[in-house]
Structure formats: structure tokens, C-alpha cells
Amino acid sequence: QVQLQESGPGLVKPSETLSLTCTVSGVSISSYYWSWIRQPPGKGLEWIAYIYNSESTNYNPSLKSRVTISVDTSKSQFSLKLKSATAADTALYYCARGCSDFDYWGQGTLVTVSS
Amino acid sequence: EIVLTQSPATLSLSPGERATLSCRASQSVSSYLAWYQQKPGQAPRLLIYDASNRATGIPARFSGSGSGTDFTLTISSLEPEDFAVYYCHQRSNWPYNFGQGTKLEIK
Numbered sequence: 001q002v003q004l005q006e007s008g009p010g011l012v013k014p015s016e017t018l019s020l021t022c023t024v025s026g027v028s029i030s031s032y033y034w035s036w037i038r039q040p041p042g043k044g045l046e047w048i049a050y051i052y053n054s055e056s057t058n059y060n061p062s063l064k065s066r067v068t069i070s071v072d073t074s075k076s077q078f079s080l081k082l083k084s085a086t087a088a089d090t091a092l093y094y095c096a097r098g099c100s101d102f103d104y105w106g107q108g109t110l111v112t113v114s115s
Numbered sequence: 116e117i118v119l120t121q122s123p124a125t126l127s128l129s130p131g132e133r134a135t136l137s138c139r140a141s142q143s144v145s146s147y148l149a150w151y152q153q154k155p156g157q158a159p160r161l162l163i164y165d166a167s168n169r170a171t172g173i174p175a176r177f178s179g180s181g182s183g184t185d186f187t188l189t190i191s192s193l194e195p196e197d198f199a200v201y202y203c204h205q206r207s208n209w210p211y212n213f214g215q216g217t218k219l220e221i222k
Contacts, residue, residue, distance in 0.1 A: 045159065045202055045213040060210045094158055100206030101149050103170060105158035
């Protein structure tokens with residue numbers, strides 16, 4: 001079955017780069033869109049970015065200047081980099097399948113931005 | 116940017132009752148609206164896509180309706196496992212975004 005697993009540091013210092021990886025199993029990563037979505041503690045969902053096979057990417061305009069999404073098909077992984085992190089970037093970060101209508105999600109990884 | 120406003124913020128009902136959740140868009144999203152359920156400590160789960168289509172494995176007690184700017188998620192008879200937070204999400208206009216959520220709690 002389709003499974004997604006986020007990984008990366010749980011603590012990032014302010015002004016540093018937040019880096020996360022999502023490992024996909026059970027399906028060809030090349031055949032679908034993949035997204036990152038985040039949820040600050042106790043708050044709602046915010047879509048960050050999506051990627052399709054390195055050919056197509058799109059970013060939330062509110063984060064576009066700081067975010068890069070990439071995919072490594074050989075490892076069946078896609079990644080997120082968010083530079084110049086601040087406390088406002090503290091959130092549960094999810095990876096999910098799709099650019100909308102997200103039908104499979106990882107369990108989420110909490111990233112805290114703090115010194 | 117389209118704003119999705121969900122109401123009510125909190126809905127208190129008992130098992131067996133009917134739940135009606137609303138999502139209103141600041142401009143038309145056609146039928147490009149989805150609903151998600153999120154339980155504490157879990158990732159969101161896709162319930163409804165394109166306003167009225169149930170996702171795979173979703174029970175028939177969940178139904179979606181609406182088009183344009185006004186949408187409704189209905190749970191015909193609440194089961195104990197249905198108490199959660201529900202989000203709507205539009206994919207009509209960029210950037211795709213979510214509503215702020217409705218918490219469905221046990222009365």
C-alpha cells in the first residue's frame with residue numbers, strides 16, 4: 001500500500017534552513033504530484049508546495065521566496081527546504097500525495113524553530 | 116486569494132444526530148472543493164472531492180453538496196468516531212488553500 005514517511009531535524013535555529021525529506025513506498029513517485037503541507041500547533045492547514053517529476057513545481061506565494069521543493073526518483077524521495085526559518089515556521093509538517101485532493105499523507109513531523 | 120470561511124467554528128452534537136457543516140468561498144470555486152477530517156494526533160483524511168464525490172473507503176453517511184461559493188458537508192447520523200475537526204479545501208484558484216476548520220464535538 002502507499003506509504004509516506006517524513007524525516008528531518010525536529011529542532012532548527014532561527015535564520016537557519018529547515019530541511020525535510022519524504023520517503024514514498026508502494027507507488028512510483030514519478031507518476032504522481034507530491035506536496036508539503038504544514039500545521040502550526042493548534043492551528044489550521046497551510047499548503048506549502050508541490051512537485052511533479054522535477055518537471056513541474058509550484059509554491060504558496062506567501063512562502064515562495066524561501067522554499068524549494070525537489071525530488072529524487074532514484075531514492076523515491078522528495079524534499080523541502082525552507083530558508084531563513086523563524087518561530088512562525090514552527091509546525092507539524094506533512095507530506096502528501098497530490099497537488100490537491102490529497103489522498104495519502106505521512107504521519108507528520110514536528111519542527112520547532114528555536115535557539 | 117480565495118478565502119474559505121467555515122461555520123460554525125464549533126458544533127456540539129450527540130451520536131446519532133445529523134451534522135451540517137458549511138464552507139463559504141469569497142468567490143466561485145466551481146465544484147473544486149474537498150473536505151478533510153482530522154482527528155487528534157492524526158494526519159487529515161480525504162472525505163469528499165469535487166464537492167460531492169466520496170473518496171475511497173468513506174462511509175455513505177458522509178455527503179457533500181454545493182457549487183460556486185456555498186458548500187455543505189453532511190454527516191447523516193453521527194458515529195462516535197466522527198467527532199473531529201473538518202477542513203474544506205479549494206483547488207479552483209491559485210494558491211489552493213484550506214478553510215480554518217470546524218470542530219465537531221460531543222455534546
